[in-house]
Amino acid sequence: MRSATIRDVAKRSGVSVASVSRVLNGAEAVTEAMRGRVLEAVETLRYVPHSGARSLSMRRTDTLGVILPDLFGEYFSELIRGMDLAARAHGKHLIVSSSHDDAEEAAMAMRSMRGRVDGLIVLSPHLDAAKLAEGLVGSLPVVLMNAAAVGTDRPCITIDNHDGASQAVAHLLETGRRRIAHVRGPVGNLEADDRMRGYGQALEAAGLESRIEPGDFTQGSGYRAVARMLAEVSPPDAVFAANDMMAVGAVLAIQEAGLNCPDDIAVVGFDDVPIAEVVRPALTTLKVDIAGTGARALERLITLIQAPATGALPESGPEIVRPTLVVRQSSVALQHQSKTVSSRPSGRDRNLRGEPHHA
Amino acid sequence: MRSATIRDVAKRSGVSVASVSRVLNGAEAVTEAMRGRVLEAVETLRYVPHSGARSLSMRRTDTLGVILPDLFGEYFSELIRGMDLAARAHGKHLIVSSSHDDAEEAAMAMRSMRGRVDGLIVLSPHLDAAKLAEGLVGSLPVVLMNAAAVGTDRPCITIDNHDGASQAVAHLLETGRRRIAHVRGPVGNLEADDRMRGYGQALEAAGLESRIEPGDFTQGSGYRAVARMLAEVSPPDAVFAANDMMAVGAVLAIQEAGLNCPDDIAVVGFDDVPIAEVVRPALTTLKVDIAGTGARALERLITLIQAPATGALPESGPEIVRPTLVVRQSSVALQHQSKTVSSRPSGRDRNLRGEPHHA
């Protein structure tokens, strides 16, 4: 019981396939009589167009690909959510491909996308991956995210990690901290590197010594890094973690050592994932509108794809998003608290339409 | 600058397109000489096969579709992660489509998948959506998730929500609670309904009165529900929330009222999303292996797709996953604590290979 094709519909309604295509795609004019007969045949045959065939003939898949290095944690889930939202708004499908740790695998994934998507969003926190995107993709439109965009005029959305880190340090300095340590992200990760550099320069500018512990963006690594430092003679009075998950780990390590966060040690994270607000003490962090960034990337990809048609050449080059400092409980010791910090859930509920969620 | 087709490669290497296809797909035998020439042409032309065309001719897309009602929160991100993992293991692509609140929209999404995917996983917490999947999909293999699977022999993965709720109540009773309230999920959501029924029956069996507050699975609704109850003359001494996010809201409401959780009021959630372990007090909850469930659904879909080929008829009917109670701090008052509850991050890090994550 093969499913019906356009030819079956044509036969059953006694018209040509072209006509069926016409009434279904509704561009050109057709008589009411024909429209009726075709629609009826479609109904009885339960005909559903084959989008694969359609794509081949139209040279357009209405599908966009997303290449991710990983799929863990709220960062990516937020990113995909934003992209999905934008994709739906433009009637596009989204095909996601993750776990491309090494460049080789990412290259493979990109190749296998050819003929399946109209364009690609590539998240490449590693240098080589970005390079690959340049070469291997061929004529497929690509928007890079969080890549090393310096010097290229390739469309790209990036977060100003350096600036974010500076803001973190500045905030800690303002609130009286002096021994500010940093738990960094994985070596070779462009974002982690930038955040570290931003931290280092800000400290240097303040004439203070920097102290950097390794980490890998996981909560566990944040915990261990801080636990190590607490065992030393002169522990820091503040920790700037390269992302929120590590900041959460840092807070736990502090609490477990019998110390108080923020009174004894302040903690600042990065990203402002949803969890940051719920944890106690709520995390001071650098908010980046993750979902918004994803949506923006997708929109840029779409204009990039449409560019040859519209004739308008799309704005090229990197687009840089500046994170904003969100001060919560984890960094403000009592003597510095100006206003009450409410623990009531704020308007952070992202279900803007107020509709019920799934479990 | 059109990208090269198989014909270009054939021409450049002086062989037929059939031969190019042969060396590239490597099924049949070819002379070394030819293989060399073809591969060289592929190289210089930077030829990448067009998977769309390939799909059309092979009647196989190697792509699976996932239809979700929503994309908020950790529940879905975990689910997708599990599916993605399984998909990669089988060399399949994943196309996700979300925000199908009403059945109409979901139906549309399913139709637009025809010719684009080899099968579908449909998450339908609403009855009608499940019904739609039955009819509209035609001959496309479908695996339902969390749907009303009773009575059908359609492949389906479901969580035993009723049982989970019973476990929650049993646990609270065992630890001495008597005035146990329930914050339910959205009306009409099958899972929310089942959890509520499980709660109701368990309380009834214990000869206690039930108390049900409305909610919609969001943290805010959990907060408000509990805040309402705390304002009454005889507030509960325990709250069973239909999911973890509402449980988090419940805890915040309790703390904000100046009460202690769990000493004054115990809280139990459902799902065990990653956040449940990090929040303070850590949430007692009903753990369901979300990612595992997603992976399982995907695997079942694959066997379903391969069924006609292998001849083996796939196991049909629902597959029910029983949640397991995870006792943490939010439900165990001091006088009931048997063993120390460590706040150290456990082995919950899901990065099993220990590789670095992205921010």
Next chain:
DNA sequence: CTGTTAGCGCCTTCAG
């Protein structure tokens, strides 16, 4: 307005 025809890019019998 409608039908005929030629592809979209690839795989796959079927002869040679």
Next chain:
DNA sequence: CTGAAGGCGCTAACAG
């Protein structure tokens, strides 16, 4: 072992 030819299901000229 290799080439030629016929589709896969649909759209898009081009005639009528």
